[in-house]
Amino acid sequence: MRIATAERMRELDREAIEGEGIASLTLMENAAAALADRAMVYLHKQNVPRAVVFCGTGNNGGDGAAAARLLKEAGVEVRAVLVGDRDNMTGDCRAMEARLAQAGVRLEPFSDADPDFAAWALRAGVFLDALFGIGLRRAVEGDCATAVHMMNSSGIPVISADIPSGVEADTGRILGVAVEAAETVTFTYPKVGHFVGQGQICTGELTVADIGIPEKLTQVLEWDLWSVSPEELELPHRARDAHKGSFGRVCILGGSVGYTGAPVLSAMAAVRSGAGLVSLEVPAPIWPVVAGKLEVAMPRPLPAGKDGALSLDSCEAALNRVNSSDVALIGPGLGRNNSTAAVVRHILAHTERPLVLDADGINALEGHIDVLDARRGFATVLTPHDGEFARLGGDLSSGDRLGVARAFAAEHGCVLVLKGHRTITAFPDGNAYVNTTGNPGMAKGGSGDILAGMIVSLMAQGLTIRQAVPAAVCLHGQAGDLAAEEFGEYSMSPTDLIHKIPLTTKHF
Numbered sequence: 128m129r130i131a132t133a134e135r136m137r138e139l140d141r142e143a144i145e146g147e148g149i150a151s152l153t154l155m156e157n158a159a160a161a162l163a164d165r166a167m168v169y170l171h172k173q174n175v176p177r178a179v180v181f182c183g184t185g186n187n188g189g190d191g192a193a194a195a196r197l198l199k200e201a202g203v204e205v206r207a208v209l210v211g212d213r214d215n216m217t218g219d220c221r222a223m224e225a226r227l228a229q230a231g232v233r234l235e236p237f238s239d240a241d242p243d244f245a246a247w248a249l250r251a252g253v254f255l256d257a258l259f260g261i262g263l264r265r266a267v268e269g270d271c272a273t274a275v276h277m278m279n280s281s282g283i284p285v286i287s288a289d290i291p292s293g294v295e296a297d298t299g300r301i302l303g304v305a306v307e308a309a310e311t312v313t314f315t316y317p318k319v320g321h322f323v324g325q326g327q328i329c330t331g332e333l334t335v336a337d338i339g340i341p342e343k344l345t346q347v348l349e350w351d352l353w354s355v356s357p358e359e360l361e362l363p364h365r366a367r368d369a370h371k372g373s374f375g376r377v378c379i380l381g382g383s384v385g386y387t388g389a390p391v392l393s394a395m396a397a398v399r400s401g402a403g404l405v406s407l408e409v410p411a412p413i414w415p416v417v418a419g420k421l422e423v424a425m426p427r428p429l430p431a432g433k434d435g436a437l438s439l440d441s442c443e444a445a446l447n448r449v450n451s452s453d454v455a456l457i458g459p460g461l462g463r464n465n466s467t468a469a470v471v472r473h474i475l476a477h478t479e480r481p482l483v484l485d486a487d488g489i490n491a492l493e494g495h496i497d498v499l500d501a502r503r504g505f506a507t508v509l510t511p512h513d514g515e516f517a518r519l520g521g522d523l524s525s526g527d528r529l530g531v532a533r534a535f536a537a538e539h540g541c542v543l544v545l546k547g548h549r550t551i552t553a554f555p556d557g558n559a560y561v562n563t564t565g566n567p568g569m570a571k572g573g574s575g576d577i578l579a580g581m582i583v584s585l586m587a588q589g590l591t592i593r594q595a596v597p598a599a600v601c602l603h604g605q606a607g608d609l610a611a612e613e614f615g616e617y618s619m620s621p622t623d624l625i626h627k628i629p630l631t632t633k634h635f
């Protein structure tokens with residue numbers, strides 16, 4: 128699904144209003160109708176016909192005032208409060224206040240709300256949060272923060288208009304404090320803040336309402352940001368006369384003494400995700416262990432040092448094996464010793480094959496980012512978690528994960544899969560995908576090895592890198608969700624996740 132920025136939404140609203148002659152109050156009425164519809168669902172569910180609407184002074188507040196009127200007209204007991212300085216009210220917000228007054232409801236100033244307001248409000252069936260929408264510019268403080276705290280501590284479900292107030296639309300950061308909504312009704316397109324960072328958690332259920340922006344305005348737009356969910360994925364059919372060579376040769380370079388599980392998980396995931404041939408290149412000392420664990424892929428030994436990790440002697444053999452595959456994954460369980468890291472960098476510098484780097488494959492670039500930069504033009508996918516990303520110089524302290532991921536991918540000419548809650552896949556040309564599947568039960572050692580195996584597997588099967596990487600991330604999360612459904616988030620294991628991969632792919 129397309130994800131919009133605040134600027135994109137303003138452009139679209141402006142074009143609809145100025146170019147197409149649609150009244151801004153009509154858009155606002157449509158937005159309010161969607162909000163009121165959802166509010167009625169909550170009121171019916173709880174059988175409490177009372178609502179409180181918290182309005183800001185901008186157009187988000189206008190949505191709220193209009194929704195308050197619609198609820199009143201539907202027979203709901205409504206009180207609406209204006210939080211903020213009345214002098215700052217936008218024209219449309221004032222117009223909706225006037226319509227609300229005509230329906231017999233006063234927009235009460237929140238700052239001097241009568242003492243029994245809180246007691247009255249706490250018996251409501253739903254709160255509407257219309258303090259700030261995409262116009263939020265600075266930290267929420269004062270009365271606005273008080274109103275947010277009141278909503279959050281009430282135990283009453285909150286429906287946010289457009290975006291939870293306090294969430295920055297373009298980043299998902301919380302500015303000061305933010306409403307923790309049960310549901311958010313957004314307009315036309317979802318925003319970055321609904322998917323990324325804390326904003327996603329504050330959003331609750333997300334409903335996207337059509338408020339009457341003409342389709343011809345949206346059809347022509349170039350887009351660079353999407354959310355990815357399982358129902359949107361397409362994997363190619365497997366031709367009836369196909370053979371194993373039709374589905375790619377994957378080479379996985381990983382493992383060291385002490386880390387025999389990681390490369391095995393990657394290899395099993397790669398097989399489960401459809402790759403035709405999977406070979407697993409491991410240091411010789413662990414080869415017998417890996418060969419014992421793995422029937423579905425081909426483990427092959429490489430020269431190792433005394434410590435049981437790849438030695439410099441393995442450079443040429445490892446490079447040859449990468450070069451004789453279609454795509455290679457480098458890193459799971461490789462270990463962080465100097466000679467292994469040097470082998471990794473040797474391969475990066477000498478192969479034109481598409482590569483996926485995970486774990487110690489990424490760590491080998493610490494202090495050597497120039498080796499990555501030199502591969503510009505060849506496909507390189509990096510799958511760091513925050514710690515590995517920091518080792519590459521990635522700085523997430525701003526809280527803008529999407530912005531930082533995009534900047535890194537563009538600067539280093541790579542595909543960056545920034546793992547975490549709502550994994551982001553950023554391409555060097557600025558296009559980016561935000562994943563919507565997955566759960567905290569996947570926050571366990573081994574999940575990343577599986578993801579890397581799924582990515583390399585889909586890349587080997589003839590999908591474009593643009594199709595393969597976001598799809599693998601999404602299927603991985605979906606398999607995790609299925610594992611959590613069956614075993615729970617505490618007990619599900621990475622192997623359970625691998626066993627769920629077939630359920631995510633069998634309908635393709």
Ligand SMILES: NC(=O)C1=CN([C@@H]2O[C@H](COP(=O)(O)OP(=O)(O)OC[C@H]3O[C@@H](n4cnc5c(N)ncnc54)[C@H](O)[C@@H]3O)[C@@H](O)[C@H]2O)[C@@H](O)CC1
Pocket residue numbers: 137140141151154155158183184185186187188189190215217258259260261262263264265266267268271288289290314338
């Ligand atoms: N015609 C349109 O443009 C439409 C707008 N709609 C609604 O309008 C919203 C955008 O409206 P606005 O651009 O007026 O902005 P908002 O209503 O989001 O409010 C921002 C207002 O508050 C001020 N402000 C920002 N941060 C603040 C803070 N931390 N503390 C105190 N004041 C702060 C801003 O200066 C601005 O005046 C959308 O999110 C959506 O809900 C919808 O009605 C659909 C149509």
Ligand SMILES: [K+]
Pocket residue numbers: 187256257258259260287288289290291292
């Ligand atoms: K809001």
